[in-house]
Amino acid sequence: MIRTQIHGASIFIIAVFLISCSPLKEIQNRAVVLEDYYYYYIIDSLSFSYRFGGNFDRISNREKIRNNLRKDNLNHLPVRNCIDGFKTWSNSAWHNTTHYNLYFPNSKKQIHNNLLNAIKKDTNDFYIDANHCIVGKFVPLENNKGSIYIIGHSNKEGFNTLKLNYTNIFNSLITNEKYRKISFTQPFELAREREFYEDSTVNYLTPVYLLKKREQNYTDVFSKYNWLQSYGTFMSRLTSEQKEIQKSVHKFSNFNNSRENFVSSENVLHINDAALSYLVQKCKNERVVMINENHFAPHHRMLGEIIIDSLYNYGFRYLAMEAIWENDTALNERGFATTNTGLYSREPMMANLIRKAIEKGYSVFGYDDFTNEREKNQAINIYQKTLVNDSICKVLVWSGFGHINEEEKSKRMMAREFFLLTGIDPLTINQTSFVTEEEKYLMVLDTTTLKNRKITCDIFVANNINYDMFAVKSDFKNYNITIPKEIAKQVKKNPLTFIVSIFKTSEYQKDKTAIPIYNHALNNKLFKISIKLPDSDYYYIIRHRYGKIVYQSNL
Numbered sequence: 001m002i003r004t005q006i007h008g009a010s011i012f013i014i015a016v017f018l019i020s021c022s023p024l025k026e027i028q029n030r031a032v033v034l035e036d037y038y039y040y041y042i043i044d045s046l047s048f049s050y051r052f053g054g055n056f057d058r059i060s061n062r063e064k065i066r067n068n069l070r071k072d073n074l075n076h077l078p079v080r081n082c083i084d085g086f087k088t089w090s091n092s093a094w095h096n097t098t099h100y101n102l103y104f105p106n107s108k109k110q111i112h113n114n115l116l117n118a119i120k121k122d123t124n125d126f127y128i129d130a131n132h133c134i135v136g137k138f139v140p141l142e143n144n145k146g147s148i149y150i151i152g153h154s155n156k157e158g159f160n161t162l163k164l165n166y167t168n169i170f171n172s173l174i175t176n177e178k179y180r181k182i183s184f185t186q187p188f189e190l191a192r193e194r195e196f197y198e199d200s201t202v203n204y205l206t207p208v209y210l211l212k213k214r215e216q217n218y219t220d221v222f223s224k225y226n227w228l229q230s231y232g233t234f235m236s237r238l239t240s241e242q243k244e245i246q247k248s249v250h251k252f253s254n255f256n257n258s259r260e261n262f263v264s265s266e267n268v269l270h271i272n273d274a275a276l277s278y279l280v281q282k283c284k285n286e287r288v289v290m291i292n293e294n295h296f297a298p299h300h301r302m303l304g305e306i307i308i309d310s311l312y313n314y315g316f317r318y319l320a321m322e323a324i325w326e327n328d329t330a331l332n333e334r335g336f337a338t339t340n341t342g343l344y345s346r347e348p349m350m351a352n353l354i355r356k357a358i359e360k361g362y363s364v365f366g367y368d369d370f371t372n373e374r375e376k377n378q379a380i381n382i383y384q385k386t387l388v389n390d391s392i393c394k395v396l397v398w399s400g401f402g403h404i405n406e407e408e409k410s411k412r413m414m415a416r417e418f419f420l421l422t423g424i425d426p427l428t429i430n431q432t433s434f435v436t437e438e439e440k441y442l443m444v445l446d447t448t449t450l451k452n453r454k455i456t457c458d459i460f461v462a463n464n465i466n467y468d469m470f471a472v473k474s475d476f477k478n479y480n481i482t483i484p485k486e487i488a489k490q491v492k493k494n495p496l497t498f499i500v501s502i503f504k505t506s507e508y509q510k511d512k513t514a515i516p517i518y519n520h521a522l523n524n525k526l527f528k529i530s531i532k533l534p535d536s537d538y539y540y541i542i543r544h545r546y547g548k549i550v551y552q553s554n555l
Contacts, residue, residue: 026045030043030044030045031043031083031084032044032216033058033084033086034182034184034214034216034217035213035214035217036182036184036185036214036217037185038051038052038053039051039052039053039056040182042179042180044180046141046145046146046148046175047141047142047143047145047175047176047177047179048139048141048148048173048174048175048179049173049174049179049180049182050150050169050170050172050173050174051168051169051172052165052169052172053165056086057086058084058085058086059084059085059086060083060084060085061085062079062082064085065079065082065085066079068085068098072098072153074098074153098152098153098154126166126167126170128163130159132153133153133154133155133156133158133159133162134151134152134153135151135152135162135163135166136149136150136151136152137149137150137166137170137173139173139175140175141175142175142176150166150169150170152165152166152169180219182217184214184217184218184223186223186226187211187214187218187223187226187227187229187230187231188226188229188230188233190207190210190211190214190230191207191208191210191211191230191233191234192207194206194207194210195207196339197547198547199512199547200339200512200513201339201512201513202237202339202346202513202515203545203547204234204237204238204499204501204519204521205238205496205497205498205499205521205545206545206546207234208231208234208235208238208496209496209545211227211230211231211234212231212496215227215231225255228248228251228252228255229252229296231248232245232248232249232251232252232294232295232296232297233295233296233344235248235296236248236295236296236297236298236347237346237347237348237519238499238519238520238521239298239348239349239467239518239519239520240518240519240520240521240523241521241523242466242467242468245296245297245298245299246299246466248296249294249296249297249435250435250437252294252296253434253435261433261434261435262434262435262436262437263434263435263436263443263445263450263462264436264438265438265440265443266449267434267443267445267446267449267450268440268443268444268445268446269444269445269446270443270444271440271442271443271444272440272441272442275442275443275444275461276306276307276442278444279307279429279444279459279461280307280310280311280314282427282458282459283307283311283314283316283427284314285314286394286426286427287393287394287395287424287426288394288395288397288418288424288426288427289311289316289394289395289396289397289426289427289429290397290399290403290404290414290415290418290426290427290428290429291303291304291396291397291398291399291404291428291429291431292398292399292400292401292402292403292404292428292429292430292431292432293398293399293400293401293431293432294400294401294431294432295323295344295400295401297431297432297463298347298348298349298350299349299463299464299465299466299467299470300431300432300463301347301349301350301352301353302349302465302467302470303431303442303461303463303465304353304398305349305352305353305356305470305474306465306470306473306474308353308356308357308360308362308396309360311394311396312360312361312362314394315394316362316394316395316396317361317362317363317390317393317394317395318362318363318364318365318385318386318390318393318394318395318396319354319357319362319363319364319365319395319396319398320365320366320367320382320385320386320395320396320397320398321345321354321364321365321366321367321398322366322367322368322378322398322399322400322403323342323343323344323345323350323366323368323398323400324341324342324345324354324364324365324366324367324368325340325341325342325343325366325368326338326340326341326342326366328363328364328365328366328385331354331358331364331365332358332363332364332365334510334511335355335358335359336351336354336355336358336504336507336514336515337350337351337354337355337514337515338511338513338514338515339513339515340513341354341515342366345515346515347515348515348516348517348518348519351515351516351517352517353398355504362396365385367381367382367385367397368381369381375403375411375412375413375414375416375417376412376414376417378399378403378414378417379414379415379417379418379421379422380417380421382395382397382414382418383418383421383422387422387424397426399414401432402432402455403415404426404428404429404430404455404457405428405455405456405457406419406425406426406428406456406457406458407455407456413455415428427458427459428457428458428459429457429458429459429461430455430457430459430460430461431461431463433453433454433455433457433460434450434460434461434462435462435464436462436464438462438464439464440464441463441464441465441466441469442461442462442463442464442465443461443462443464444459444460444461445460445461445462447459447460467532468532471532471533472532474534476532476533476534476535477532477533477534477535478530478531478532479502479530479531479532479533479538479555480528480529480530480531481500481502481520481528481529481530481531481540481555482527482528483500483522483526483527483528483529483542484542484550484551485527487522487542487550487551488522488526488527491522491523491524491526492524495521495522495523496521496523496545497522497544497545498521498522498542498543498544498545498550499519499520499521499522499542499543499545500519500520500521500522500529500540500541500542501516501518501519501520501540501541501543502516502517502518502519502520502531502533502538502539502540502555503516503517503538503539503540503541504517504536504537504538504539505536505537505538505539505554506537508539509539517533517534517538518531518533522542537554537555538554538555539552539553539554539555540552540553540555
């Protein structure tokens, strides 16, 4: 279903073609509609596109198109040549407005006289028939591909709106090699615009829904890369979607069809529990440990939750997190993350890591910087919030991607800047450079066998932790949620429509913008779901993608 709104007008669009060189079916299959703030109708074989708006359902059934033409008293249009229809679903005052495209292989001279009956050319270079409430325009195509005639029709009350809307459509026509050069909204901007409901709580479903729906808008390498990062970031917040999240991480590592970032058992020094023990023992005697993460890999944060107790026992008291933007004092006094804590902390696993660290006794703070001296200032911020006032303290730093690169180069990264500032050589643990398709949940890699080490770090790991394994290792308790039947029945037909968000009761009572401990997207017709969580009191809400809370209860 295709829906938007333009000036309160409702429009029905049909593409009609009288074909010579291009088979009707081929053009029908290749005619696409891409959605952004407007819709873009594109026919690649004709190098043709235009922009339009309105509330529409796209139809291709010939009989339905015939019925609509009959209702509009436009029976002279050749139904057999219709390619597409876009029928309004709006209840606005202009629901009788319609729009047709006709294709002529050579020139407008071939147009039948009855299509031009009583139509006169207007000063705006299009044709107006006020008596029959019709506007139209001839569009010659380049490279002898013929012409397209666009005709719009309305009732008398909607005629002025018809002229206004189609002036905009006509001005957007492109009939040359630039027909696909459309400035679509950047993926991250698209998602961020719909990130919150009116009550300032996080909308977890709509950004993912929009990014999936508009993936085809992003075709060049740069926009594909941005789409993949954006989709991964917002999909990672749906805790239940473990397979899709892992798929996004692998796609990102495998971008441009490279397999260099994938490792196998031959690269491994330690696996699973032995790998965990190795990491903790390596951290034991260090002053500063820096671990990086992929910002859309929540299982990287699970590793932090698993080891944070052990590190505390070895004297670590500070957790510095790149992702935190909020005032440190407010966060530590409250004890849990809210929507204002940061962008990536709106993902439940990062919020859980923050909560667990504060509960354990860590001082948790943000250190990021957004100036041209970002790396150097990150290092300074960490130093000033820890070692300046506590010279013997031990610090765990949680950063993103390449900031823990220790290499000396023209553009130094945060880890190198920190060493030059303090003289302390941090232990750097890299989770982002390599992924694996092995079934082991954690592997410490042999750096002597790795051929694609793009950054310099002390330890490289391949993290395959999943939530089920994490829950077992954390000794979580099983909780059951019964989904109301009227909701479950809707889910099968409408995936990514409802979400179950589970909150710690005390947090939700204190602040409705608290981050859930778990999000479960309802994607199949289940009346009961089972989730493993830390033993506590919980409150859950079931929310529609558009914001309405349809059910809520204690768990």
